Amino acid sequence: MAGLEQMTPHSRPQSETAPAAALTGALEAIGTGAYVVDPEGRIIAVNSRAEELLARPTEELLGRDAHDLLHRDAHGQRLPRTQCSMRQAFHTGRPAQGEADYFARGDGSVLPISWLITPYDIGGGSGTLVVFHTSDHAQKAGRQPGSAATPLSQLERLALLAETTTQLTSTLDVDEALRRLVTLVVPRLADWAVVDLITERDEVWRALVVHADGDTLVQLEDLQGPMPPIPEQSPMPLSKALRGVASAVAGPETYQREPDSGIAVEQRRLFDATGIHSAAIAPIRSTREVLGALTLGRAGHPGKFTTADLPLIEDIARRAGLALDNARLYERQRKVAETMQNHLLPQMPQVPGLQMTVRYLPAPDASQVGGDWYDAFSLSDGATALAVGDVVGHDLEAAAGMAQVRNMLRAYAWALREPPSRIVDRLDEAVMHITEVAMATMILARIEETDHGHWMLSWTNAGHPPPLLISHDGLARYLTDGHGLLLGTGSGRGRTDASVLLPPGSTLVLYTDGLIEEPGHTLDEGLSRLRRHAAALAHRPLASFTDQLLRRVRPAANDDDVALLALRTPGRT
Known part of the structure; x- marks a missing residue:
């Protein structure tokens, strides 16, 4: 949203950003006028119903200060900011609503409105959602959203559904989606929330039992955990919801009769332990299957759920189902990608006198897993080959391309008793003609x-970050010689080799760029960070050195995978 926040009052975006498009999509689900403003009060998203009510196109609204453009008195005169109740509520940062206010329409007329505003997540920042309709439909003024003791007005329901859509669709983590779901409904609709999920093995797991203790949400872990199987014919509310049959209201008396299943026993235990006197239970569905059930319970106030409350809870549960389904698909994709990558990466050979360790860390985003790799293998002349690389791209195709490059490299390195530069030249030519790899x-x-018991390293570098050599005393330097173009350019220029005698007890680090690249920082900053920490860790055992190096150096904002190979020569005898 940074670009929108920098617009002048009369500027407009050339094209809608992805976060703004997502906001607009969420607002379209609201059945009345709605728009979102940034922390400065400028409109950053608007739905089509608001355009219609205000007689203004989106282009005339985006980027404008909402107060200056819209807020008027009954005679169409501009309201001083100090006299505008909506503006004052906006600055408090809390939900509020009002009626008998007025907006200026594009045709010069004045539109009587009732309104509700509430804080709203705008993807990486905070904004405010404004929901409004003509005052013919005004609800009783003075209610404050967020209290389970008071029924929600139609405006509050619409705002809650919009917020649910935005909150739940903006994460692909199951646990985070559940946390957001509970935060949305407790204590706004109930003081207890229970989520039962059906696992991919068709087992039921009580994932969350949460209640509101003042402003704090508290989990009851002793009520969470595995549940009995879903009975096929039970008419009990939770059993029906888990089969996707229907939603229902329930109370302690519902489960006081002789239990017809293990789930009924667990429900009786839930009501007894929590003191819930009224509950609403709805299926959590995706477009393909039933994923579980959402139970909202009231214990701390006398109001009971009725069947009139079920449509709203069903809508919330339906949005939760879509978000959970997306998160599960994402996790499944991530697991496939990580499994493929880990199977493609090789085991390290045992080389007498040398210590070697390797690490591979997948990207946080499953779609980014793919092209980084390492390798080490024995050569036909008794030497040991070391390699690290990165195939351009971040997906399963990059992982497959990585496997092709690595396997061809092994074949050439074993068959050709030539310097590294000649082997990489041959590999480059082959990659361009018999693989789909664009660049690497x-x-x-x-x-x-050597004959004197020392270790000689020779290498060639095809556009990769340079190796780092750290002495036993903590002197660290990059091996910048032997540098050439990356694979896939078709330049035909010959590559060069470089060599160095490794000091006793020294550590060599080969790595991919995910270890050092960080958005908003230069590559030199990343290289400096790596060198500084590697020097400080030089005295550590190699496995500890490697783990600590990754923990300290890998950027927190990293969105790439990391492959690392570390080698240590014997110390002085």
Whole structure:
């Protein structure tokens, strides 16, 4: 939203950003006029119903200060900011509503309105949702949303559904989606929320039992956990909801009769332990299947749920179902990608005298898993090959391309008793003609023991971040020689080799750019961070060195996978 926040009052975006488009989509689900303003009060998203009511196109609304453009008195005169009740409520940052106010329409007329405003997540920042309709439909003034003791007005229901859509569709983590769901409904609709989920093995798991303790939400973990199987014929409310049959209201008396299933026993235990005197239970469905059930319970106030409350709770549960289904599909994709990547990465050879360790960390986003790799293998002349690389792209195709490049590299390195540069030249030519890989970076090195018991490293670098060499005393330097173009350019220029005698007890680190690249920071900053921490960790055992290096250096905002190979030579005897 940064771009929108920087607009001048009369400017408009050239094209709608993805977050703004998502906001607009959420607002369209509201059955009356709605718009969202940024922290400065400028309109950043609007629905078509608001355009119609205000007789103004979206282009005339976006980027404008909502107060200056719309807020008027009954005679159409501009309201001083100090006299505008909506503006004052906006600055408090809390939900509020009012009636008998007026908006200026595009045709010069004045529109009597009732309104509700509430804080609203705008994707990485805070905004305010404004819901309004003509005052013919005004609800009783003075109610404050957020209290389960007072029935929600139609405006409040619409605002809650819009907020539910935005909150739940903006995460692909199941646990986070459940946390947001509970925060939305407790204590606004109830003081207890219970979520039962059907796992992919058709088992029922009570994922959350949460209640409001003042402003704090508290989990009752002893009521959470595995549940009995879903009975096929039970008419009890939760059993029917878990089968996707219907939603219902229930109370303690519903489960006082002889239980017909294990689930009924658990429901009786829930009512007894929580003191819930009234509950509404709705299925959580996706477009493909039933995912579970949402139970809202009231214990702290006398109001009971009625069948009139069920449509709203069903709408919320339906939105939760779509969000949970998306999150599950995402996690399934991520697991497939990680499993594929881990199976493609090789086991390290045992080289007498050398210590070696490797690490692979997948990207936080499943769609980013793919192209980073490492390798080490014995050569036909007794030396050991080391490689690390990155196939351009972040998906399963990149992972498949990585496997092709790595396997061809192994074949060439074993068959050709030539320097690394010649092997990579041959690989580059093959990649361009017999694979779908567009571009890739890599380092190929060979390490072998000399006649004097030292270790010699020779390498060539195809557009990859340089290796880092750290002495036993903590002196760290990058090996910048032997650098050439990345694979796939078709330049035909020959590559060069470089070599260095590794000091006793020294550590060599080969890595991919996910370790050092961070949005908003230069590559030199990342390289400096890596060198500084590697030098400080030089005395650690190699496994500890590697783990701590990843923990300290990998950027928190990293959106790429990381492959790392660390090697240590024997110390002085």
